[in-house]
Amino acid sequence: MSRNYLCCASGVGLFVTLLLGGCASGQMSRIDRNRDIYETWPLETRQAVLDGRVEPGMDTDMVRVAWGEPSEIATSPAGDEIWVFKRGGSDGSVYYPGGVASGGGIGGGMGGIGVGGTGSGIGISTGRGGTSIGTSGGIGIGGGIGGTGIGGIGGTGMGGIGGPIVTPPTPPDVREVVFRNGKVLRADPPFGKN
Numbered sequence: 001m002s003r004n005y006l007c008c009a010s011g012v013g014l015f016v017t018l019l020l021g022g023c024a025s026g027q028m029s030r031i032d033r034n035r036d037i038y039e040t041w042p043l044e045t046r047q048a049v050l051d052g053r054v055e056p057g058m059d060t061d062m063v064r065v066a067w068g069e070p071s072e073i074a075t076s077p078a079g080d081e082i083w084v085f086k087r088g089g090s091d092g093s094v095y096y097p098g099g100v101a102s103g104g105g106i107g108g109g110m111g112g113i114g115v116g117g118t119g120s121g122i123g124i125s126t127g128r129g130g131t132s133i134g135t136s137g138g139i140g141i142g143g144g145i146g147g148t149g150i151g152g153i154g155g156t157g158m159g160g161i162g163g164p165i166v167t168p169p170t171p172p173d174v175r176e177v178v179f180r181n182g183k184v185l186r187a188d189p190p191f192g193k194n
Contacts, residue, residue, distance in 0.1 A: 026068070027052060034065050054177050054187035063177055063184065067191075070177075081179040087191055089172030095165040 031038050031050065038046060041062065048055050049066040058066075063083065070083035175188040 027066075030065050030068060034061070037061055038065060052190040054184060054190070056184050056186060058184045059182060060179065063187075067175070067177075076178070079180075080185060083177045083179070085175045085177070085191075086172040088170070090167070090170045092169035093167045095167070097165060 027050070038049070041049070045055075045058065045062060048058075049062055052066055054063050054066050067085055071086040072084045074082045074084065076082055173191055175191060177187045178185045
């Protein structure tokens with residue numbers, strides 16, 4: 001076997017080890033931080049916590065090691081304590097593409113306006129769907145969805161104006177654990193499993 005092959009194979013093995021280790025790093029770090037109590041739990045409980053499962057009969061420490069700190073804690077009308085865990089989700093965003101062209105006129109890509117001023121040199125900005133080029137002396141060329149405009153000397157040019165790019169919000173993944181008298185009464189499946 002050649003030396004280059006051995007180096008490549010050992011490099012791939014190290015990469016796979018780091019990749020797999022990174023996936024469970026949060027879980028393992030919680031176990032390591034709580035190793036003193038984790039080692040006192042029954043083997044079945046330790047395995048469930050290691051697998052990220054919360055099962056009836058577990059106490060609050062076991063749940064914290066398995067899933068981390070809850071996002072919120074509520075109380076049901078019956079007096080049960082409900083821990084809510086949230087992961088992921090997004091508030092959404094609005095993006096106005098376009099750019100700035102130095103020394104040019106007004107130009108931009110789809111949904112945006114690039115504004116240039118007077119000055120020397122050539123400025124080029126790109127946006128989604130178009131490019132704006134500005135040169136010194138106030139000549140601006142802008143293009144984009146919706147049309148193309150060219151400005152003359154001392155004038156302005158405006159590219160097509162479109163709407164903003166909107167990313168809708170996405171809800172977080174939510175899991176609940178219900179405690180009665182300090183022990184898990186019921187729990188949702190672990191994150192990533194339904």
